[in-house]
Amino acid sequence: MELGLTAGTRESAPVFEHCGLNRLGIAPTDAEYDALCRRIRGKVLELSHRAKTPHLASAFSCVELVAVLLGSIVKMSPDNPYDPNRDRFVFSKGHAATTLYTTLSTFGFFPESVLDTFGTAGSTLAEQPSPRCQPGVEAATGSLGHGLSLGLGMALASKIKEQSFRTFVLMSDGECNEGSVWEAAMLAPAQRLDNLVAIIDFNKWQATGRSQEVMALSPLKQKWEAFGWSAYEIDGHNTQEILSVLSKVPDGSGRPVAVVANTVKGKGVSFMEDDNNWHYRIPSEEELLAARKELGLI
């Protein structure tokens, strides 16, 4: 099914032309981001439906975060994706990889024809990412709790080698159950890694229940602060808020930055929003149609 996504042709989406955007510092408007995020959600739906893979709601809660990160913040060019000086983006909630893959493809890191192989035998795009499976995918993720430690190593390497790149790690809230997250959370301020950013997609759900009931995560911002981070809390679907907080990294505090992004699991399709059944469910043909209609794609 063709959704009219402009993958692989950055020229056709000039507002989001990746390098130009970073170089010129142009902030896309809300309307432009809204259109982009609808298209990303539409493609993610299509991939999940076709490959019969779960985690649709997990992919939807981080669409705005990934779109703004890759569209405006992370200095990584599709023309030179392994530049040693590029910013690093570690997508730690690997089960939501369809959002990562679709956004990278939209920004020209690989063609839509590759994206369309997602989840098929022999594809480079597995349900959960393998390292450098396509340009822009920095690390193998999916076993939750490892991304922050990986990112910390990258941030530390940047300091040791006197490079100026930053490392952004996107995690999920249930992932913060893992002890390894808090080991990294203790080490990063001790090493004064002001070039490291942890973003938490705080959608209040994990696989089998409410995050607060499973592991009492709140008050999450205060926890990061207590560990020595410069912490912020934002609406994770408000692209201007995301842009505003992530544009100021390093933030001058000398500390690593944690961004607690309040999100809605399944965001964008009313019958999926805040319904954790969509952690596992795969959309039927009818549901696909209804969702695409709601997204304004048909």
Ligand SMILES: Cc1ncc(C[n+]2csc(CCOP(=O)(O)OP(=O)(O)O)c2C)c(N)n1
């Ligand atoms: C270490 C580890 N344990 C279990 C899983 C299986 N698993 C995949 S997604 C998920 C729940 C994730 O909830 P959350 O981290 O809040 O992410 P969300 O789906 O809400 O974005 C679990 C337990 C895993 N991927 N890694």
Ligand SMILES: [Mg+2]
């Ligand atoms: Mg969650």
